Amino acid sequence: MREAHDGAARHLREWTAGKDIASTDVERVLAGLEALERGDHPGLPPDSPDPTCPLPGLTSRPWWTPESFPWAAALLAEAEAIREEYFAVSSQLTRSEALRSPKESGRLRASGRWTTVQLYHLGQRQALASSFPIAAASLQRVAEQPCGMVFFSTLEPGSKIEPHTGYTNAHLRVHLVIKPNEGARFRVADEWRAWKDHELLVFDDTFEHEAVNEGDDERVVLLFDIWHPDLSEIERLAFQESMDFFRKARARHHLLHALANG
Known part of the structure; x- marks a missing residue:
């Protein structure tokens, strides 16, 4: 549901600014959210898996x-x-x-x-x-x-x-x-x-x-x-904040849909 993804990167930038966290500390999470919003995954190796929200630079093995x-x-x-x-x-x-x-x-x-x-x-x-x-x-x-x-x-x-x-x-x-x-x-x-x-x-x-x-x-x-063990504590907090954003956006979407269909 693309409505839930739109604005996620912007929300995370606002969240990091409010927490006085440098954007460089969460750049991998931001890259994943931007790829999610675009629907493409530039920069991933050709033989890598294909996640919807890919964070670059993480150790990858099955x-x-x-x-x-x-x-x-x-x-x-x-x-x-x-x-x-x-x-x-x-x-x-x-x-x-x-x-x-x-x-x-x-x-x-x-x-x-x-x-x-x-x-x-x-x-x-x-x-x-x-x-x-x-x-x-x-x-x-x-x-x-x-x-x-x-x-x-x-x-x-x-x-x-x-x-x-x-x-x-x-x-x-x-x-x-x-x-x-x-x-x-x-x-x-x-x-x-x-x-x-x-x-x-x-x-x-x-x-x-x-x-x-x-x-x-x-x-x-x-x-x-x-x-993933490669993630820092700040990256974990940032990613969880993004998941909370998605969850609330989905809830809003379902509520509006229910109201529209009475």
Whole structure:
């Protein structure tokens, strides 16, 4: 929705001026917002992925080593508690609380049944986060949350998430495996991997990726975003401010649309 993108770079310049932050400290974020507004990505290497909001100069590779992140061991130590909480709470959720992903939504297409339980959306805490206090506290403590998206993702037997690419390279995406399945697998760029019990997978979702469950049971992961490690603290704050701008712009657009259609 282009209406939400228009003015984002101008808003960030005004925000940095109000915070007495030098524009040079957020020039990568500004470059990404300007590319988003234009709809093109000049300056990216020919073999690079194609994010909608690309920040230049960030290390780019499909898969990242979980052990390179200082919080990984602590999160894995809490994996069993998160898993127990998920199964205890999810069995009591209503159908409306387990959100079914749309068959077709922008870049994302899915077949079969893929459901999500959202804890954070664009860095904003959702109502269901309070139902999962162990998971929410673990991520805030060891994985620098909130940042981007956080949700439990269930891919049921015979389901597939078609190849797609993510929104921005400012985030990396993590899967904490809650319930693996031998028939479920996952591709990022040209490499397929299986989800293994209590494993962390860290990847750049601006590379093309897809998922399939050909097994006879569901596959469940806790999916969450982390900041790209190359970003400074100021760049992180600037990017989150931009996401808040988009969220409010979308809300205004939907409100005006609802009022116009009475």
